Amino acid sequence: MTEVKDDPFLNDLSLSLKQAWELLRAGAADRHSPLHTPVVATVTGAGTASQRIMVLRAVDQHSRRLRFNTDLRGSKVAEVGRGASVSLLGYHPEAKVQLRLSGKAEVQSTGPDADAAWEQASLYGQRCYLAEPAPGSPVDAPTSGLASAIEGVKPTPDQVRTGRTNFAILLVEVETIEWLYLAHRGHRRARFHWNAAAVRWEGIWLVP
Template structure:
């Protein structure tokens, strides 16, 4: 009987970390990737608050994940200046889970925010026209959009007012809990960013 093929990264910390970042990078580019829609948790008051967000950009060298956000949402007030953030990703085909923790910041007038706005689709920009603000109580179900705006692709000039509501959420990752589920035996590792050595300290954990 043939034995299942053992992944090259299974017993190698450097390769495991590299595999994780490569899956995240793919997730930012491929909407069909399981790493495209991630669970993002912030602290709201004394309680954790989670939501699904679309991963838009990944920079492994700077340890950065970038998401787009409406500036009127609760997570923006949760984050304010350099507040903790946790991001959860799971790839059911690869059987890889990543829990990424770090500090988050919000940008709305930066060059990076302007670039992100320019890269957004017209449909994506339309979301930031919602009135009242996301999370506002309403008396009946609504998208928040003007009915004339629903069901069609907006023109560029129509979404210009939405720019003031648009921002980016930058997560600077400093800790990664990496889990691989394998028939040959699970593997789990931890990676912590060392600001002095400018590299990851890593080690194996019991799954």
């Protein structure tokens, strides 16, 4: 393999994996990061792929968990169920890195993690869960689903409180990470798989 003599992570698997997690953590913390809104793909009951942009809310490298907020009534909740496989895709143009991740997902609508996520959400974010009817429902005219009293204004805590019943978190336990560096001077591609028995990540170089 021809070495690209630049950033050390381009020729070091452990550093490439480290960079991937750093980009993910930054994506959760910085709403301006391109990785703040990755594509999340599930499989419908009919066996077809279903994709959507979601906001990455939290990253825990130790537990390999990514967190997203979601409406409990959304189609993705039924598609995920408990323990279904999901895939994520994001690209960071400044870092020149594409990340493809896959793992097992679950939805939690109750418990301390879901409660904490609800409390961390802004009032505008909480307002989203007041939409009626449920997201994805057919309607006769364009609509936000929000009542006129709260549409276009910052709601009060009392106004959004009932939205908690529709709020849930989507947790993804990452099992594979594919890291792709794109540049004219030479691409790099690696895949990492979590070895549960050995409790460690194992990586391999791939041809870009």
